[in-house]
Amino acid sequence: MTLDLHGIYKPTGINRTYPNIINFESLFGMEEVKWTDIKNNMPLYDVTFPYIRMMAGPVDYTPGAMRNATKADWRAVYYSPMSMGTRCHQLAAYIVHDSPLTMLCDAPTNYLNEQECVDFITSIPVETDSTFIAAGKMGEYIVSVRKKDINWYIGGMTNWDERDVELDFSFLPSNVRYTATLFADGINANKQAEDYRTEKLIIDKNSRIKLHLASGGGFAMKLELYPVRGEVTSIPEGKNIPSFYTPHGYSFLMKDGARFKRFLFWLIEYVSAKRPCMTIACSEGEYKEALRLSPNSTYVNNGIHTENLKPFVCSISKLFKQPIRIATSGRILYQKNPTLFNEIAKLLPEAQFTWIGEGELKSELTSPNIHVTGWIKREEALGILKEMDFFILPSLWEGLPISLLEAMYLKKICLVSDVTGNRDVINNGVNGLICHSAAEYADSIRSIINGKMNGVSFSERASKDVEENYNIDLMAQKYSEIYECGIIGKEL
Numbered sequence: 001m002t003l004d005l006h007g008i009y010k011p012t013g014i015n016r017t018y019p020n021i022i023n024f025e026s027l028f029g030m031e032e033v034k035w036t037d038i039k040n041n042m043p044l045y046d047v048t049f050p051y052i053r054m055m056a057g058p059v060d061y062t063p064g065a066m067r068n069a070t071k072a073d074w075r076a077v078y079y080s081p082m083s084m085g086t087r088c089h090q091l092a093a094y095i096v097h098d099s100p101l102t103m104l105c106d107a108p109t110n111y112l113n114e115q116e117c118v119d120f121i122t123s124i125p126v127e128t129d130s131t132f133i134a135a136g137k138m139g140e141y142i143v144s145v146r147k148k149d150i151n152w153y154i155g156g157m158t159n160w161d162e163r164d165v166e167l168d169f170s171f172l173p174s175n176v177r178y179t180a181t182l183f184a185d186g187i188n189a190n191k192q193a194e195d196y197r198t199e200k201l202i203i204d205k206n207s208r209i210k211l212h213l214a215s216g217g218g219f220a221m222k223l224e225l226y227p228v229r230g231e232v233t234s235i236p237e238g239k240n241i242p243s244f245y246t247p248h249g250y251s252f253l254m255k256d257g258a259r260f261k262r263f264l265f266w267l268i269e270y271v272s273a274k275r276p277c278m279t280i281a282c283s284e285g286e287y288k289e290a291l292r293l294s295p296n297s298t299y300v301n302n303g304i305h306t307e308n309l310k311p312f313v314c315s316i317s318k319l320f321k322q323p324i325r326i327a328t329s330g331r332i333l334y335q336k337n338p339t340l341f342n343e344i345a346k347l348l349p350e351a352q353f354t355w356i357g358e359g360e361l362k363s364e365l366t367s368p369n370i371h372v373t374g375w376i377k378r379e380e381a382l383g384i385l386k387e388m389d390f391f392i393l394p395s396l397w398e399g400l401p402i403s404l405l406e407a408m409y410l411k412k413i414c415l416v417s418d419v420t421g422n423r424d425v426i427n428n429g430v431n432g433l434i435c436h437s438a439a440e441y442a443d444s445i446r447s448i449i450n451g452k453m454n455g456v457s458f459s460e461r462a463s464k465d466v467e468e469n470y471n472i473d474l475m476a477q478k479y480s481e482i483y484e485c486g487i488i489g490k491e492l
Contacts, residue, residue: 004022007025008024008026010056024057038071042084043085062105066114066194070216088217091121093155132171143156164212167210167221178204178225183197185214189214202481247286249286250265278482285424286400303472309406326348326389328391332372341392385407395417399420400421400424
């Protein structure tokens with residue numbers, strides 16, 4: 001039998017005499033928000049009691065609210081209560097608070113749509129081997145670090161003041177790398193407290209990370225050693241050989257096959273994902289699909305060799321020459337949506353369209369202003385792309401298209417379809433545009449030509465984004481880090 005004493009005084013020597021008593025409450029718990037007042041300031045309390053009440057022993061605070069509110073939006077609602085502060089503030093509580101038996105305080109139905117958060121919460125161990133406070137100040141913020149076996153858990157909270165915190169991982173052992181799963185306040189968390197982002201990182205003791213905590217915000221992080229111990233100096237024999245799987249576009253996402261065929265592709269991937277290996281997706285969008293199949297997943301964005309492309313970079317002028325030149329590239333097949341490309345060309349008869357490539361659906365490109373190059377040498381293709389004003393990619397699905405990355409780096413104004421892969425690299429209205437119909441493509445191009453939208457800023461930002469985030473050197477580095485983490489793990 002174990003006892004969780006909810007609604008009783010703080011721990012004394014009794015929890016040593018009776019070790020089955022695991023929690024004592026004796027604090028202003030989460031249930032109070034159902035009828036409390038904003039003046040009671042739960043975020044302030046959350047970064048105060050860990051420094052004082054928790055000195056006595058474990059608490060029973062009952063965090064885990066999936067309804068989260070900012071200071072401006074919060075109100076007491078008895079039958080549908082919400083927490084003060086962000087979603088990540090709640091996740092951090094499972095690490096910051098010393099509570100071996102921690103509850104899920106919200107209605108069960110509220111967790112059905114929050115599986116990602118639930119999976120993270122349930123992965124945090126009941127007890128830990130060691131704990132220390134890495135940074136903080138009573139009443140302002142706290143960053144707690146816990147260790148269980150070979151894994152680490154880090155949680156941070158702030159009061160109603162937003163702030164930046166820098167994580168220093170010098171406490172980690174030498175020559176060991178970890179795969180970190182990070183939950184952090186989203187860019188809109190100051191206005192919408194339920195906004196959060198997740199990220200996979202490679203961490204070692206030399207790593208430094210700066211995180212921004214929103215008002216009433218927080219973060220939660222799990223560091224896992226992955227997964228094989230011992231140094232591999234040659235091709236090993238036997239079991240426990242580290243395996244990595246990198247899909248470049250899941251077949252079940254394709255839209256040109258029958259539903260049953262796509263289901264079979266999904267089933268194969270689902271069964272295969274049960275084997276002991278790490279899936280390395282080629283984009284963030286593919287990574288989200290990979291996580292549905294296996295939690296042992298990460299991603300490395302595709303990258304291009306920017307150095308080889310520099311001779312073909314040509315900045316776009318605000319004054320467009322006539323005719324306007326628009327291109328796409330790739331094999332002319334169903335995935336690339338030649339029908340839509342043809343419709344766009346018909347709506348812009350004054351423009352010159354070029355399809356760099358060849359394919360079985362060439363006959364669908366009937367508009368008289370479309371020129372198909374056929375298969376040509378790469379240097380010739382890049383030379384044609386250099387002279388273009390716009391690059392469009394109306395695909396029905398993508399992994400993370402190299403052709404788009406190259407066009408972005410060459411400072412072409414890029415307009416793409418709203419599919420995974422395209423969405424991963426095009427930030428709509430910032431480094432390009434996402435369109436949903438032929439008319440939207442045509443209207444957007446005309447708006448840029450007429451100066452209603454700044455196409456030059458799109459192209460400049462796109463090129464910079466590729467240089468910083470999608471270059472082949474960065475891709476190789478990240479693959480190397482993941483492989484090293486998996487193959488050269490160290491016994492602790």
